[in-house]
Amino acid sequence: MKSFVAITLALALPIAGCQGDPRPYNNHDLALLTSYAAKEMCSCIFVMKKDEPFCLRFTRASPNLRTVRVNYEQRYVDAFAVLAWGARARYLSQREGCRLEQ
Amino acid sequence: MRLRTSIPLVAALVTAATTASAQSACPTGVTYPGASWPSRTQEVATQRAAEIAALEQFAFTLTGEDEERLGIRTDSVVIIHRGAIIYERYARSWTAEQPHYAWSVTKSIMNVLTGIAVSRGYLTIDDSICRWMPFLPMDHCVIKVRNTLEFSTGLDWRETYENASNQESSVLAMLYGEGRTDAARFVASHPFRDAPGTTYMYSSGDTNILSRAVDRAYTAAGEDQDYPWRRLFDPLGITSATLERDATGTPVGSSWWYATPKDMARFGYFLLRDGCWNDARILPERWVADSTAVNPAIRMRRLDADEDDVQGRQFWLNKPIPEQNVTLPWVGVPDDAFAARGHWGQSITVVPSRDVVIVRTADDRVSGLFNFARFVSLALEVAR
Numbered sequence: 001m002k003s004f005v006a007i008t009l010a011l012a013l014p015i016a017g018c019q020g021d022p023r024p025y026n027n028h029d030l031a032l033l034t035s036y037a038a039k040e041m042c043s044c045i046f047v048m049k050k051d052e053p054f055c056l057r058f059t060r061a062s063p064n065l066r067t068v069r070v071n072y073e074q075r076y077v078d079a080f081a082v083l084a085w086g087a088r089a090r091y092l093s094q095r096e097g098c099r100l101e102q
Numbered sequence: 103m104r105l106r107t108s109i110p111l112v113a114a115l116v117t118a119a120t121t122a123s124a125q126s127a128c129p130t131g132v133t134y135p136g137a138s139w140p141s142r143t144q145e146v147a148t149q150r151a152a153e154i155a156a157l158e159q160f161a162f163t164l165t166g167e168d169e170e171r172l173g174i175r176t177d178s179v180v181i182i183h184r185g186a187i188i189y190e191r192y193a194r195s196w197t198a199e200q201p202h203y204a205w206s207v208t209k210s211i212m213n214v215l216t217g218i219a220v221s222r223g224y225l226t227i228d229d230s231i232c233r234w235m236p237f238l239p240m241d242h243c244v245i246k247v248r249n250t251l252e253f254s255t256g257l258d259w260r261e262t263y264e265n266a267s268n269q270e271s272s273v274l275a276m277l278y279g280e281g282r283t284d285a286a287r288f289v290a291s292h293p294f295r296d297a298p299g300t301t302y303m304y305s306s307g308d309t310n311i312l313s314r315a316v317d318r319a320y321t322a323a324g325e326d327q328d329y330p331w332r333r334l335f336d337p338l339g340i341t342s343a344t345l346e347r348d349a350t351g352t353p354v355g356s357s358w359w360y361a362t363p364k365d366m367a368r369f370g371y372f373l374l375r376d377g378c379w380n381d382a383r384i385l386p387e388r389w390v391a392d393s394t395a396v397n398p399a400i401r402m403r404r405l406d407a408d409e410d411d412v413q414g415r416q417f418w419l420n421k422p423i424p425e426q427n428v429t430l431p432w433v434g435v436p437d438d439a440f441a442a443r444g445h446w447g448q449s450i451t452v453v454p455s456r457d458v459v460i461v462r463t464a465d466d467r468v469s470g471l472f473n474f475a476r477f478v479s480l481a482l483e484v485a486r
Contacts, residue, residue, distance in 0.1 A: 032275075097345070
């Protein structure tokens with residue numbers, strides 16, 4: 001488990017640090033990446049009614065490290081990156097669309 | 103007894119006269135779409151074949167493979183002229199029935215929901231935002247609803263997106279990062295850059311403070327969360343709308359409205375008709391005019407703005423700003439044109455002098471490539 005965490009951090013930290021800019025916000029790149037992928041993939045499939053291949057292309061971001069799983073029955077989307085980062089967006093209704101879960 | 107009878111009678115007459123006056127302020131001699139738009143596409147396809155070909159060559163010619171995200175990537179164009187659809191086309195696998203993202207076009211929806219709230223007496227644009235966000239520190243209470251409409255709160259905001267530093271983007275932090283559960287509170291946590299009302303800077307954050315204020319004004323008046331449908335979408339016959347909210351239940355008014363292009367056209371047509379629908383006034387008189395006049399803050403000082411960034415209140419304008427040495431931004435387009443515009447090329451353009459509404463949805467990932475003025479000019483040629 002410790003080696004897994006170390007590998008994950010080793011992968012994640014260079015990505016987080018690649019901008020070289022000051023960081024006024026407490027956002028890890030991979031947290032942004034997975035939140036973006038989960039929310040926009042959810043809206044793409046359940047609100048805009050596009051198919052999964054289209055939505056995967058639509059939500060592709062850089063770095064393209066995320067894995068996305070769509071649960072059509074329960075209407076939510078999970079996005080993961082480098083195993084340690086994840087986000088879920090759930091479809092609520094036609095009027096309310098999708099929302100990121102906390 | 104006679105007096106008692108006559109008082110209600112007089113009141114009824116006054117009410118009727120007032121109603122008639124309000125209705126008479128709506129444009130006359132115009133038609134409104136029913137469940138579907140009247141269509142003149144066949145007729146115009148014949149009459150304007152050359153103009154349509156020029157428009158399509160400009161808007162619908164793709165570059166490279168889809169994965170490369172190159173060039174102009176139009177998903178749909180819908181043109182309304184004199185109350186009828188005269189042109190529509192869908193591309194890149196999009197259909198007429200699929201709601202499309204609108205990104206910052208949503209800001210103009212927030213403008214209209216604000217106007218309706220004003221007309222119903224739920225809030226005024228001179229309210230302090232603290233009336234609707236009582237948790238704010240006292241120094242933020244100088245911000246008025248008007249400042250949020252005019253992008254002049256003065257809060258230190260960085261309106262950058264995916265092509266800049268992820269860590270410095272206030273927008274990414276608000277939508278997907280630390281601000282995602284409560285956008286308005288996150289925005290209001292920023293320090294002041296300038297005093298409210300003294301500078302203009304385009305800010306999705308300002309719109310989400312507006313969104314919170316407006317949302318709380320509706321709910322304080324006893325309306326449930328369906329108010330955008332009850333007050334706006336349903337009366338206009340917009341059936342495809344989705345308005346996504348953050349975890350506090352506040353609409354993400356900066357970014358997350360979805361609708362079909364033809365429903366977007368209904369929103370544009372509503373503005374073209376000065377906030378009236380079926381001859382009934384929904385927006386206050388002068389609301390559209392005031393929202394499409396160059397706002398006072400942008401006349402004073404314009405920060406971090408693109409050349410064509412001339413704003414009213416959550417609308418893009420084709421107006422000069424002499425004080426800032428800004429000439430007409432959309433060359434070749436009538437100067438009464440205004441637009442709701444969003445990231446990646448979304449737009450709902452209204453040209454009152456030509457009785458035209460033009461909707462474009464798109465996925466333009468290369469910024470600065472799409473010439474908006476050229477597109478509107480070509481679309482207006484089809485509507486000649």
